[in-house]
Amino acid sequence: MAHITYIATTAMGLEAIAAKEIRDLGYDCEVENGKVIFKGDEMALCRANLWARTADRIKIKVGEFKATTFEQLFEQTKALPWEQFIAEDAEFPVIGKSVKSKLFSVPDCQSIVKKAVVERLKSAYRKTNWFDETGGLCRIEVALLKDIATLTLDTSGHGLHKRGYRLDQGEAPIKETLAAALVLLTNWTADKPFVDPFCGSGTIPIEAALIGQNIAPGFNRDFASESWPWIDKAIWQKARQEVEDMAKYDQPLDISGYDIDHRMVRIAQENATEAGFMDIINFKQMQVKDFTTKKEYGVMVGNPPYGERIGDKPVVEQMYREMGEALSLYDTWSFYFLTSHEGFEQLYGKKATKKRKLFNGFIKTDYYQYWGKRPPRR
CATH class of the missing domain: 3.30.2130.30 (VC0802-like)
Structure with a gap:
């Protein structure tokens, strides 16, 4: 047809x-x-x-x-x-x-x-x-x-966000489709360092690795329409062969995920292993205020806590302040944060270069984008 x-x-x-x-x-x-x-x-x-x-x-x-x-x-x-x-x-x-x-x-x-x-x-x-x-x-x-x-x-069966690598997750996991969008909305390319300081179960770093190596997100799962007799099996085979041919498995990547919770770091490592990125993504337990790097022109993408639950707000607001101070030292880096907290820019201490409205589930959020200096032309 x-x-x-x-x-x-x-x-x-x-x-x-x-x-x-x-x-x-x-x-x-x-x-x-x-x-x-x-x-x-x-x-x-x-x-x-x-x-x-x-x-x-x-x-x-x-x-x-x-x-x-x-x-x-x-x-x-x-x-x-x-x-x-x-x-x-x-x-x-x-x-x-x-x-x-x-x-x-x-x-x-x-x-x-x-x-x-x-x-x-x-x-x-x-x-x-x-x-x-x-x-x-x-x-x-x-x-x-x-x-x-x-x-x-x-034609899909399970929603397309179900990539097949998430063995376990935290309390409020970000959907894989939104995580991929957060990466695609940045200026990140596979030759730059990438960091997620609130990595949770590792979804954003794993989606970045899939994008960085041009691996199709559906490579590891089945679809309802694969069992439909009017679609020739050879067409599915050809499409899957294209996926294999276009993947850049040898593309080196510098991707890190940090989380304050050691249990989430372990889950992220297990999920990354399931996705085939065990040796490619570096996960470790760390707070965002302790971030330091000598690398330049990197990209940080984070989905920090929003402080929506009663009692969490002061802690989250303090974290946003500390984050702004720690990250202000890196003017060649670009930073991207998703939060529903309307006072984020004030707490972070800097107005975003750009912000974009997005929904995280049913929560209305803004994606705050801080663009770093451009690298000198080669």
Whole structure:
């Protein structure tokens, strides 16, 4: 199928970064709130799942129409070519959501879409009885927004943030997709030192290493659409071979992760080993105020504590002050910090060169960017 419409869903604020990733794969795209829309063949599906660092899922857009009654929803769902995507033995559960729409009961919408798809497939596969649903997973979503129903099929299975390397994590782990975005929003390149002084379970340094060696984030996991019979296994093999061919495993990297908690340092080391970076990322127990370096033109990316819980705020504010003092000595370094604390710049003691609104889960945060001096031209 040459022209399938795909939707790469993203967290709010990451759309432009995800769109750049899709364009870098060679596909034109449009950006809307929380999603990037592009067209392509089966190879596009494989590549997007394997390479998208900042998207949550890759979905196939099967249809979109206005529906203000259940009858409209049923008839227009039934009119869509489901048999092109869903095999006779496929498992096809329906999930849903509804925002500002007349059809606000999500369970009813799910039930009607399921019945309509069954009727369509019965006719296509000339079946009179129910479907066994013992085959590959084809999860359907009906999303209603202002009476417009969008029907999609999820090609990813587990969310794309599940890279497969996180064996353990701390209390408030950053999503791998957001961690990758934080790295991609910096001026870091693989020849510069990289430090995360609040590394937790190691997600940001591991994502930096994947980016630094051009390793696809999906190289170590499976996707729901790999079991779909209409996508030739040879296409997946070719896409995975591309991943292998483009990786730069010999690229030397200088990446460090520090944390105040020795238990988190151990977890980070285990996760890095699982990702294949045991000898590449240096983890150690340390506080940010104790940071010293003789290296120049490095990049520091951190997701420090925000002080959201009662009692934590004074401790966090003191840490931001100490951080500002310790890091002010390194004018060739660039510093990037994500926090929801609105007084961060004042506490840190310096106004950011630039800041960008991002969401860490449901928490509204700012990404404070302090750009260091540029290295002299060679």
